[in-house]
Amino acid sequence: MNKISLPQASKLTSPNPVTLVCTQKPDGSTNLATVSWWTYLSYNPNMIAYAMAKTSYSGEMVRNNKKVILTIPGAAIADEVMGCGMSTGRDTDKIAKLGIEMQEVPNSEIKIPLHSRVAIKCSLKEFIETGDHYLYICNVEDVYGNEQEEAVFAWNGYSQIRPTK
Numbered sequence: 206m207n208k209i210s211l212p213q214a215s216k217l218t219s220p221n222p223v224t225l226v227c228t229q230k231p232d233g234s235t236n237l238a239t240v241s242w243w244t245y246l247s248y249n250p251n252m253i254a255y256a257m258a259k260t261s262y263s264g265e266m267v268r269n270n271k272k273v274i275l276t277i278p279g280a281a282i283a284d285e286v287m288g289c290g291m292s293t294g295r296d297t298d299k300i301a302k303l304g305i306e307m308q309e310v311p312n313s314e315i316k317i318p319l320h321s322r323v324a325i326k327c328s329l330k331e332f333i334e335t336g337d338h339y340l341y342i343c344n345v346e347d348v349y350g351n352e353q354e355e356a357v358f359a360w361n362g363y364s365q366i367r368p369t370k
C-alpha cells in the first residue's frame with residue numbers, strides 16, 4: 206500500500222454519504238448546507254452526529270437554537286445539493302437562489318426539501334471541538350422516509366453528487 210493523505214483517503218472511500226443540514230435562521234427561514242461527514246451513533250436512544258467547519262453559518266444556527274433536521278436528498282435535486290455546498294447562508298438565501306421546493310415537517314419551524322428520501326429531526330445534545338470542525342452530537346426526535354426518492358452520494362472527493370446507479 207502507498208502512504209496517502211486523509212483527503213486522498215476520502216476519494217478512495219467514494220461514494221461518500223451526503224446530507225442537507227437544515228437549520229433555522231434568526232428571521233425564521235431555513236438554511237441548507239451540504240454535509241458528508243455524518244453518522245448514526247446509537248439506536249437506544251436514537252442519536253446521530255455530524256461534523257461542520259467551525260466557520261459554517263449552519264453551525265452558528267444550531268449552537269444558538271439547538272434544532273436541526275438532517276435530510277438525505279433525492280436525486281431530483283442533485284445539482285441544488287452541490288449548490289448548497291458552494292455558498293453560505295450568512296449572505297445568501299440558498300433556497301430562493303437555487304429554487305428548491307420545500308415542505309413542512311410536523312412540529313418543526315425548520316422546513317426540508319420536497320425531494321427528501323430521509324429526514325431526521327434532532328435536538329443538539331452537545332458539540333465537541335474536533336480540529337478545524339465541531340462535531341455536533343444530536344438526539345433524534347422523529348424520523349421520516351420516502352422510498353420513492355432515489356438517494357444521492359458524494360463522488361470523487363465531494364466533486365459530484367449523483368446516485369449509485
Ligand SMILES: Cc1cc2nc3c(=O)[nH]c(=O)nc-3n(C[C@H](O)[C@H](O)[C@H](O)COP(=O)(O)O)c2cc1C
Pocket residue numbers: 223236237238239240241242243256257258260261262263264286287289290291292293294295359363364365366
Ligand atoms: C459534497 C459536499 C460535501 C460537503 N461536506 C461537508 C462536511 O461534511 N462538513 C462541512 O463542514 N462542510 C461540508 N461541505 C461544505 C459546506 O457545505 C459549505 O462550507 C457551505 O458553504 C456551508 O454553508 P453554511 O455556511 O450556510 O453553513 C461540503 C460541500 C459539498 C459540496
